[in-house]
Amino acid sequence: MKNTNVELMPHLTKDVVEGINGFKLCSYLIALEGWRRGLSLEWYKDETSKCKMHRAGGSTQGKYFSLTSDEKTHYFFRSRGDKVSNETVRICQNKEKTKKILDDQNVPIPKGEIFDVNDDQIYVYAQDIGFPVVIKPLSGSMGRGVYTNISNFDELKNAIGDFKKRYNYKGIIVEKHYYGKEYRVYVVGDNVIGATNRVPANIQGDGVNTVRDLIEIKNKVRESNPYLKPKPIKVDYEVKLALKNNGLEMNSVLRKGETLSLREISNLSAGGDPLEATSDLSDDVKRIAVNALKVLPSIPHAGVDIIIDPNANEKAVVLEVNPTAEISFHAFPWEGEPKDVPSAIVDYYFPETISAKKSLNYFDYHSLIEPLKTWSTDAVNVSPAPTKDLYFKRYRVTGKIHKVGYMTFIRRQALKNDIQGYIKRTNSNDVEILVANPEEAKLDEFHKICYKGSKKSKVKAVKEIESSIVEQPFKLGFQIISLE
Amino acid sequence: MSHKKWLEHLENSTPSTVSGDKLSIYSIALEGWRRGLNLKFFTIKRRQKHLIKYSLSDTEKEITFSYSTGPNVTAEAMNITSSKTKTKEYLNNVGVPVPKGKNYMKHANEEIITDVSRSLIFPVVLKPASGKMGKGVIANIKTAEELKTSLLHVREYLGFKGVIVEEYIPGEEYRIYVIDGKIIAAMNRLPANITGDGERSIRKLIIEKNKQRKQIPSVRARPIKIDAEVTRNIEAYEYTIDSIPAIGEKLLLRKNSNISSGGDPVDVTDLLNEQVKDVAVKAAKAVPGLVETGVDLIVDNRDNSGKVIELNTKVGLGGHLFPLEGKARDIPKAIIDYYFPNSKRITTDLYFNYTKVTGLLKNGVLQEVTLPSIPNEEVIVKSIIVKGKVQKVGFRNFIRIKALYCNVNGFVKNDSDGSVFIVVAGTREKIANFEELLRTKYPKRVNIDSIEESVWNGPVEYGFEIIADSKNTKKK
Numbered sequence: 001m002k003n004t005n006v007e008l009m010p011h012l013t014k015d016v017v018e019g020i021n022g023f024k025l026c027s028y029l030i031a032l033e034g035w036r037r038g039l040s041l042e043w044y045k046d047e048t049s050k051c052k053m054h055r056a057g058g059s060t061q062g063k064y065f066s067l068t069s070d071e072k073t074h075y076f077f078r079s080r081g082d083k084v085s086n087e088t089v090r091i092c093q094n095k096e097k098t099k100k101i102l103d104d105q106n107v108p109i110p111k112g113e114i115f116d117v118n119d120d121q122i123y124v125y126a127q128d129i130g131f132p133v134v135i136k137p138l139s140g141s142m143g144r145g146v147y148t149n150i151s152n153f154d155e156l157k158n159a160i161g162d163f164k165k166r167y168n169y170k171g172i173i174v175e176k177h178y179y180g181k182e183y184r185v186y187v188v189g190d191n192v193i194g195a196t197n198r199v200p201a202n203i204q205g206d207g208v209n210t211v212r213d214l215i216e217i218k219n220k221v222r223e224s225n226p227y228l229k230p231k232p233i234k235v236d237y238e239v240k241l242a243l244k245n246n247g248l249e250m251n252s253v254l255r256k257g258e259t260l261s262l263r264e265i266s267n268l269s270a271g272g273d274p275l276e277a278t279s280d281l282s283d284d285v286k287r288i289a290v291n292a293l294k295v296l297p298s299i300p301h302a303g304v305d306i307i308i309d310p311n312a313n314e315k316a317v318v319l320e321v322n323p324t325a326e327i328s329f330h331a332f333p334w335e336g337e338p339k340d341v342p343s344a345i346v347d348y349y350f351p352e353t354i355s356a357k358k359s360l361n362y363f364d365y366h367s368l369i370e371p372l373k374t375w376s377t378d379a380v381n382v383s384p385a386p387t388k389d390l391y392f393k394r395y396r397v398t399g400k401i402h403k404v405g406y407m408t409f410i411r412r413q414a415l416k417n418d419i420q421g422y423i424k425r426t427n428s429n430d431v432e433i434l435v436a437n438p439e440e441a442k443l444d445e446f447h448k449i450c451y452k453g454s455k456k457s458k459v460k461a462v463k464e465i466e467s468s469i470v471e472q473p474f475k476l477g478f479q480i481i482s483l484e
Numbered sequence: 485m486s487h488k489k490w491l492e493h494l495e496n497s498t499p500s501t502v503s504g505d506k507l508s509i510y511s512i513a514l515e516g517w518r519r520g521l522n523l524k525f526f527t528i529k530r531r532q533k534h535l536i537k538y539s540l541s542d543t544e545k546e547i548t549f550s551y552s553t554g555p556n557v558t559a560e561a562m563n564i565t566s567s568k569t570k571t572k573e574y575l576n577n578v579g580v581p582v583p584k585g586k587n588y589m590k591h592a593n594e595e596i597i598t599d600v601s602r603s604l605i606f607p608v609v610l611k612p613a614s615g616k617m618g619k620g621v622i623a624n625i626k627t628a629e630e631l632k633t634s635l636l637h638v639r640e641y642l643g644f645k646g647v648i649v650e651e652y653i654p655g656e657e658y659r660i661y662v663i664d665g666k667i668i669a670a671m672n673r674l675p676a677n678i679t680g681d682g683e684r685s686i687r688k689l690i691i692e693k694n695k696q697r698k699q700i701p702s703v704r705a706r707p708i709k710i711d712a713e714v715t716r717n718i719e720a721y722e723y724t725i726d727s728i729p730a731i732g733e734k735l736l737l738r739k740n741s742n743i744s745s746g747g748d749p750v751d752v753t754d755l756l757n758e759q760v761k762d763v764a765v766k767a768a769k770a771v772p773g774l775v776e777t778g779v780d781l782i783v784d785n786r787d788n789s790g791k792v793i794e795l796n797t798k799v800g801l802g803g804h805l806f807p808l809e810g811k812a813r814d815i816p817k818a819i820i821d822y823y824f825p826n827s828k829r830i831t832t833d834l835y836f837n838y839t840k841v842t843g844l845l846k847n848g849v850l851q852e853v854t855l856p857s858i859p860n861e862e863v864i865v866k867s868i869i870v871k872g873k874v875q876k877v878g879f880r881n882f883i884r885i886k887a888l889y890c891n892v893n894g895f896v897k898n899d900s901d902g903s904v905f906i907v908v909a910g911t912r913e914k915i916a917n918f919e920e921l922l923r924t925k926y927p928k929r930v931n932i933d934s935i936e937e938s939v940w941n942g943p944v945e946y947g948f949e950i951i952a953d954s955k956n957t958k959k960k
Contacts, residue, residue, distance in 0.1 A: 045856070363849055371844065371853075375888055376837050376947035380844065381526075381852035415534060415848050477848045 008226075009338050011036075012331060016362045016473045017226045025227070025328045026079040027063040028365050029342035034067035036361070037346065037353040041382040042066050045372045051075035054086035055324070056093060062369035067350065074349045079341075080324045081349055085298035089323045092296070096138070096173075098321055105295035108288060108317045110307075112175030114138055117164060122174055126156055129176045135159055138171030145169060149177055178317055180310040182266075183277060185289040186330055186341050188301040188348050192286045194330035194339030195278040200263040201233045201271030205254025211243065212250040215262075222271075227332030233271030238263055274329035276336025284314035292318045299323055301345055359385035361420075363476045383476070388438035390470035392421065395450055397431040399460035406431065407480050409454035414478040419446050424481035433462075436470055489751075489811045493832035497943045501839040503704040507802040508552040509538060510838045515816035516540035517836060519827040520860050526852040527845045536842055540824070547823045551798040552815075554823055558773030565771060565795040568613060568648060578770045580763060581791045583782070585650030587613060593635045597628050600649050607652040610634045612644035620644055623739065624652050655785040657741065657793065658752060658760075661804060661815055662768040663776045664822050667761055669804040669813030670753045676708040676737040676746030680729025686718060687725045690737075697746075702802035708746030713738055749803025751810025760790035767792045776819065831863040833909055834893060836946045856946065861911040867940040868906040868922070869899075872933035879904055879930050880950045883922070887948040890918040894944050897951035909944040 008014070012029070020028050035041040046060045053064075055077055066075045075082045080089070091097050099109045111129045115122050126133045133156065136146040145167045147159040163172070185195045203214040215233050222228040233239070235250070239262045243249060246260065254260060266272045281289075289304045303325025309315035330339040347354050363382055371377040397406075402425075410423050410433060419442065421434040435446050453459045494511060502510045517523045521540040528535050539548040547554055564570045575582050584604060588596045600608060608631065611621040620642045622634045631649075638644050660670040678689040687710070694707040708714065710725065714737045718725060721735055729735060741747045756764075764779045771777075778799035781790045804813045820827060836855055844850045870879075875898050883896045883906060892910035899905050906922075908915055926932065 042852075367847075368844060368849055371840060371947075374947040374949055375856060375891075375893075376840055376945075377853050378856040379852075379854040380850050381854075383527075383848055383851040415846070 007338060009331065009340060011358070011360070011473060012338075013473050014224075014226045015475070017332075020365055021230050023058070023078045023324075023326065024062050024365075024369075026326055026342075027065060027076065029328060029331060030076055030079060030345055031065050031067070032362055033342045033346045034350065034353075035363070035382060035385050036359040036387075037350070037356040038359075038385060038387055039346075039350060039353065040068040040384065042068070042379055043369065043372060043382070044379045045375060045377070051082050052086070053077045053080070053082065054089045061372040062365070067346070069350055069352065078324050079327045079345065081301070081345065083298065083300050083349065084302065084323050088296050088299040092299075092302075092321045092323050095320055098296070099318075102292055102295060102318055105291075107292050107295055108315070110175045110178060110317045110319065112173050115172050115174060117160065117170055117172045122160065122172070123153065123156065125174055126150075127153070129174075131156075132177040134173075134175045134177045135163065136173050136175070137163075137167060137169035138173055139169065178307045178309070180307045180316075181277075181280070182305065182307050182319070183280070184322075184325070184329075185281065185286075185304045185306055186301075186325065186327060186339070186344075187289050187293050187304055188341075188344045190290055191344070192278060192281060192289055193341050193344040194276065195281050196329055196333065197275045197277040197280070198266040198268060198329075199273050199275060200261050200266045201239070202259055202261045202273065203233075203254065205256055205258040205260070207253065207256035210251050210253055211248060211260070214254060222334075225332050225334065227328050228268070228274075228334060231269050231271060233262060268329060273334040274332075276330070276333035276339060278336075278339065280308065280313075282313045285316045288316050288318065292321055296321065301348060303327070357387050359387045360390070360470055360472070360474050361385050361476045362473050385476070386420075386438070390420070390436040390438055390474065391440045391443060392434060392436040392466075392468060392470050393443045393447075393464055394466035395433045395435070395447065396426070396463045396465050397433060397450060397459060397461070398463075399453075400456075400458040401431050401453065402429070404456035404458075405454040406457040406459075409457070410450065411478050411480055413449045414446070417442065417446060417449070419443075420474065420476065420478055422475075422479040422481050436474065490806060491812045491814055493943075494805060494812075494814075494816075497832070497835035498701050499837070499839065500701075500704070503701050504706070504802060505551065505800060506838065506842075507701055507805060508800055509536070509549070511801060511805055511816040512549060512552060512819055513538050513540070513838075514835055515820045515829075516824070516827075517855060518829050518831055518834065518858065519820060519824065520830050520858050521820075521824065521827060522857050523836075523855040524852060525842055525845060525855075534846070534848070536845055540820070542824060542827065552801050552819070553776055553798045554819065556773070556775045556823070557777075557797055561771050561773035562797050565774065565777070565797055568611075568794060571771070571795050574770045575767055575792055578766060580767045580770055581789065583609070583650040583653055583791050583793065585609075585648055587646065587648050589613070589646045593632060593639065596635060596647070596649065597631055600631060601628055604649065604651050606631075609650045609652050610638060611648050611650070612638060612642070613646035613648050614644070621740065653782045653784050653791055655783045656752075657780060657782050658756075658790075659796075659799075659803075660756070660764040660779040660781060661777075661799065661801075661813070662764055662779055663815075663818050665765055665769060666818070667753070667756070667764060668815050668818045669751065670756050670764075671803050671807060671810075672750045672752045673741040673743055673803065674736075674748040674750060675739060675741045676714070677748065678708075678729075678735055678737065680731060680733040680735070682731040683728065685726045685728050686723060686735070689729070700806055700808065702749055702806035703743060703808070706744050706746060708737060743800075743803055748808045749806075751804070751807040751813065753811070753813060757788055759788070763790040763792060767795060771795060775822070830858055830860055833863045833865050833943050834858065834946050835943050859911065863909055864912055864915055865894075865907070865909040865940045865942075865944055866915070867938055868908065868919075869936045869938075870904045870906065870922075870932060870934070871902070871936075873929075873931035874904045875902055877929040878927055882927055882930070884948055884950050886918060886921045886925070890914050890921065892918045893946050893948055895949045895951050898953055907940050907944060909940075 031041050043065045063078050066073050102109050113125055132149050132151040134148045150156050150159050181197050183195045183197050186193045203218055219232040242262050268274055285308055292304050293299050293302055303322040305319040306316045327341040330341040368380050407423050420436045423433045426432050433450055435443050437443055447462055450462045451459050513523055521542055523540055525538045537548055537550055539546050569587050572582055607624045607626045609623045610625055620638050625631050625634055638647055656672050658670050658672055661668045678693050690708050697703045697707055717737050743749055760783055767779050768774055768777050778796040780794040781792050783790050801815050804815050841853050880896045892908045892914050894907040894909050896906045
């Protein structure tokens, strides 16, 4: 199996996003980008006292924040900023309303119409727009009552009969079935920043490994992508059904090069793959996605779902507009070049920071969100990001340094002296200290403090084992890393 | 240790992690917060130290505090009081009695001794001109010879060049807290001491005393340490560390009365005579802009008159709030009354987790933390016991989510008898909303047999938490 697909951007390494998932990750990525450019970052318990941003539900802690420059403040909820109007958010919650506006403004949408389920006009309409068609309930969700790829009159009759037997929905949508790949396109202003084709959980045969092993291997590889790590392929009823339909079992060996799709749905959380595919989009298609936002009232950035016509790459239809779209998979695709959507969003709100020097620091998201989650604070303001280049030195300390308050002493002194880094016990029972500061001289001064130690400690030696400039993302503050 | 004369609204709201200097910050911030004021903690960096400051605000103004001191104490006043010499000048100018004495900067020790012998009468007190917290102060020097060794100690060994020599006044030294010309509290600090019971050794008595001190927020982290000085003082009573003092026999273990070296704060507010009160108030007024101050004053035991030693800012409140003897005095109330005269305490049933809030500032990740403000409505506290199939079915998490949704504070925990115990605090309406959800919206896996309610005495931490199962359930 290919293992070249996990490519991370240098400023968003595994450590930076460790353990942050879902919509929290969207929020964190934008907040981090702004903060690294020197903007002031504040997280809020909720939006009540600040900028009222419409939302359907869900919690706000760790997802509601503001970025502030000398001149202005912008508020964000997940990936959505305050330049997206509440009116548009409400419109986009209603797919039919959205489609109507798009259609009125000549943005291509799937041809379709709403009918009463007993209306005979359905058949006339289906022939009008041409088979194959799709039927689905007007107000359904999660794919319930959706019948796809209905290719003739008889099939349509059967499908409607089955629909009436099984469901109580009155309203039904009859839509042209579009072949072609579906893409989530992230648009900021006039530009497409990223486009992702999400494919259902799948494995590729190598002529050697069994299905079971292939799934396990794939999940292993997924683990090296911090976004996909918590989203493994789970062997459940649906996966087993897919195997059965293909005449396979868990112990079967797949032929070399054979790709096996394990699910119908392409949800990433169910093991699907996000494939970065911006290059699949022709300029015409990009224009369609950009226009979809232009015709709605004030929505300068959002995720647009489209299907591209497989026979004409200048054609596409817009399925949906997502004002509070998940953006993380653009930055952490399974395949292709990562796209920095968070950075594009911050560019849009704070264009004056586009060329700002960016900090290599990141902050401990979980610990600062905790007090907001338990409501013991209303708002927390993150310390400014240090933007200067950092020198670091790594010391190895030997002597009587355990159970004498040495580690807490060093941490206290580090914070006092503006030294970042960490202290940890090594396997050989020595202590390793990493210190970082923009001034190299300060590190040498701190060497003396490491040597002096706490009252009860007796340091034998502080040996410098490494010295250089920090080039990797670096956690803000000074941590005591305990032995695992 | 519960103390019947402590402030009830503070005693039960002071977590064991808040002691020493933190008490001053916490008690004032809490008082303001309980009046519905907005409270913020933030850090500033000064001289290589991250200082935690806090501000209280209403719609009209924001008041920033540094320890116990607010902005109406001017920089000039701070500057004057930080110098003993300058302070003395201001006190002299308005006729506040001070001990007789002189300042010596560059004089040789011999010159000082000659001059002192001429102008003062032994015994005398020697102190550094710029010392803090009683460091380097030597009292009751009886002869020129003793003065010589003391000078050597303070100037050569401790390195203080400038010194003050003053007449020694026999008597108790009081710390009197004055704000806006009013005396709020006075305490006497007794040097580290123990009282014999005719059974236990001095060592055991010290251990016992330290155990008691651990229960008292103002002296919690300040035990009596058995060091050379303590041993010397014990020897002066012709005892050893293993001797057994008689019942009621009180031994002073140190000369200095600093609380940090094991001294006892004792409230003496009701014992001040009128002349002493006058002197304290006059002393506070002598320095312009010194609206809040701690006056250090000796009551001369020959005539009960007060003589002022020193004026302090950023004074520690712990000893006044949690004295070992006598009544606690509500200085935080006086401070907030002064800065926000129109504010009123809304509740004493809620407090915030100071350690959690400021812990975030200490590790350098955050620079400012804003606390939720309390709505101006009556707060009700109650406990609820839910019986039935309520454990291991996601019930506590359901409770937590609903509590946060309804904006009620408190905690939920599993009890060993299989029931779930909830404490909630909030406005009447919010608690009613919560109870409605508790009764109607619980998850399917939960099966409720009964819900019992009762009153819950005692303050509740702001926010809502699930208390994890453990051997020792939290006692209130």
